[in-house]
Amino acid sequence: MIVAEQKKISEIIEMVSPYRKVLVLGCGTCVKTCFAGGEDEVAVLASLLRLAFEKQGNSKEISEFTIERQCEDEFIQEAAEAIGRNEAVLSLACGAGVQDIARRFKNVPVLPGVNTTFVGVMEDRGLFTEECLCCGDCRLGQYGAVCVLTRCAKKLSNGPCGGSRNGKCEVNPETDCAWQLVIDRMRELGQLDSLREYIPPRDWRTSNAGGPRKLFREDMVA
Amino acid sequence: MKEKPCSNLQKLLVNGEFVVTAECGPPRGMLKEAVTAKGELLKGYVDAINVTDNQTAIVRMSSLAACVHLLEMGLEPVMQMVTRDRNRIALQSDLLGAYSLGIRNLLCLSGDHQSFGSQPDALNVFDIDSIQLLSMVETMRDTGRDMSGYELSHAPRMFAGAAANPFADPFEYRVIRLAKKIAAGAGFIQTQSIYNLPRFKEWMRLAREQGLTEEAYILGGITPLKSAGMAGYMAARVAGMDIPDEIIKRMRGVPKEKAGEEGMQICLETIEELKNTPGVSGVHIMAIESENLVAPIVKAAGLYPRPAAE
Structure with a gap:
């Protein structure tokens, strides 16, 4: 899975502070499994933000929504309505999810709520390790x-x-x-x-060293 | 090993001399005198001087530049090259530049990880590893082609060397790795500092058994201990270092002002053992920031004077 870690609350508060209505958008696949951005984390983070802004005397509307995957159009569309009601999206998906949401909603700022760290596994309870x-x-x-x-x-x-x-x-x-x-x-x-x-030495062209990679599956084209 | 030697160091080894090399770390600054002062301390006592490449991942004068300062003094350098900071393009380019400046010995290393240095926030490269670097040097020397297969105007004939740590784990793989380095092009091998003689001798026995000492010259690493504190620190904190308890006890067992002498004595005993270990072709003295100790060690070990260089 893609392993991510939620950003520090202070950094998140600073990012979302210019916006009055913010949607905390969770992702129900990898980041849920590593306890960084699933439904439960969305609920906790949204509450923390409400409390923090209340304390500042700053009235903001923080709403919550979680979809199965932020990297697949079919699921992203489910969030369209919620996104439309907000001024900004705080996505708790990995970097791919954040960008995929932004690509589809051109007029809404999409902010990252997690740091995407690596492709790895949960080796032990609470211990994630990088594998790929x-x-x-x-x-x-x-x-x-x-x-x-x-x-x-x-x-x-x-x-x-x-x-x-x-x-x-x-x-x-x-x-x-x-x-x-x-x-x-x-x-x-x-x-x-x-x-x-x-x-012998590797050919790094297959890696990110060759620039952003694309995979084109001709057999998938209708 | 049969073709015309690339360097004086190689020539001495081919001639069967028990060679002496020493390490010289370039300064954290740009003063040529800092290099030549070390050169003066070593001149006449060693056959070649090994110049480190930003060792422990701390920024220093480049190995290439420091090697040139030594060359100008009539000393023979061994340039260290690590794969940590440069990709294959830069490594090949620096090899050609070094050759053009008269450098003929190259020690191929992966390099200390940057997390040990003063700039742990740096990005590392590791495009190729030390064994692939050896293969690169060998290919350029033997075919006159760079890694792309492009035919260079001349073949840079470098005497390539590698490091080996007989004391690291897993022990069973250490000789396999030595064999891989030699097969990839290492003509000489410098070992990690030797304090654990039984383990070193076992490693040498395995190397001889596989015929590796016939294919490359092995130089035993020597580092004089200056104090019990240094011995304890190195044992506990320096990666890949194996200092047995007996050695630490010996260092602790003498009064502080005698510790240097005891360290010297341990050095001399080790060199004596190395001279009598089949397959060991010389010693490499790594007196870190104590280059003044090299001359007394070489003299006391009966390795002075050195054979004349050409």
């Missing part, structure tokens, strides 16, 4: 399904650096050394020898 950089050229098969591009702080393709100690990364002793995970897993799979192979 969306490089566009997946090599997980070579590395025992551990992404060294994402999970090695130096993006090393050919083995661990000299800072791997007791299975941990020198950059953050609370982070597993990705290469230790690769080696452990390849050993279990009986494929350790395949790590002797030289991996």
Whole structure:
């Protein structure tokens, strides 16, 4: 999933303060799963904003709405009416959702309520970890399904650096050394020898380095 | 290793000399004298001087410029090149520039992560890794082509080296990684500072078993300990450093004013062991900001005078 984290309330208050009527718009998929922007978070944030502005003696109308996904037109349309009634939208979706909403509602400012952080998983209760950089050229098969591009702080393709100690990364002793995970897993799979192979430099054109990416599916065009 | 040597360092190694190199960190400033002063301390005591590339991710005079200052003194530099700060375009360009200025040895590293430095807010590059950098240097040297396959007017013939840390984990992969570095083009290997001799010797045994010491020259890393505090700090805080408790106890066991001597003694014992370890071709002395210690170590270790350079 896409993992996000709600922005600090002070930053949000500053962003929405020029507007009298604000819609807090939740997204019911990724950001709901990581407790950043689902229906529950929308309710809590909207209450906090009402309280904060009340305290300031600032009369504002804060309304709430949550759709299944802010990155899919079918669901976005469900929010059209609510958006139309407001001066600004505070979207709790990931960056893609914020932009998709803005693309469809040209006259309404759309503000980000979360910081989109990474593509990851909930490894443990309350612990989210980054797993994928969306490089566009997946090599997980070579590395025992551990992404060294994402999970090695130096993006090393050919083995661990000299800072791997007791299975941990020198950059953050609370982070597993990705290469230790690769080696452990390849050993279990009986494929350790395949790590002797030289991996040549990557072609970064498939990644964001080649500019914003597009995927065109001809078979989907009616 | 059979073709004409690229550098004096390579020539000495080919001739079977037990070589001595030392590390020289460029200044956090632009004074040439800061480099040449270190050069003066090392002149005559080492065969080549290894110049770091913004080590610990702290901005310093570029390795390339500091190498040129040493060259002008008649000293042979080993230029360090890290992949942290430059993409493949800049790395190839700097390699060509370095060669044009007379630099013939290149140590290929990934580099200390920027989070350890004074500007942890910086973006890193890591377009390629250190093994891919070795392969780049080898390809340019052996084919005269850059990474795009473009034929350069001349082949920059650099003697390429790499670092190895026998003390990092996972141990079973350390020799595989050494083999990969050598296969990618490393002609010499500098190791992390050696304090844990049994582990180093085990690593060397595995390297010999795989024939790696026939394919590359291994220089053992030496760092003189100056105090018990330094030993404790390095053991606990320096990434990839392995200082056994016995060494820390030895440093703590002497009065403060004798700690330097004890550190020197440990150095000399280590060098003696390295001389007698098959497959070790020399030592690389990393006396961080204590370049004045190099000459006494080299003399006391019986490694002075150095063979004449051409």
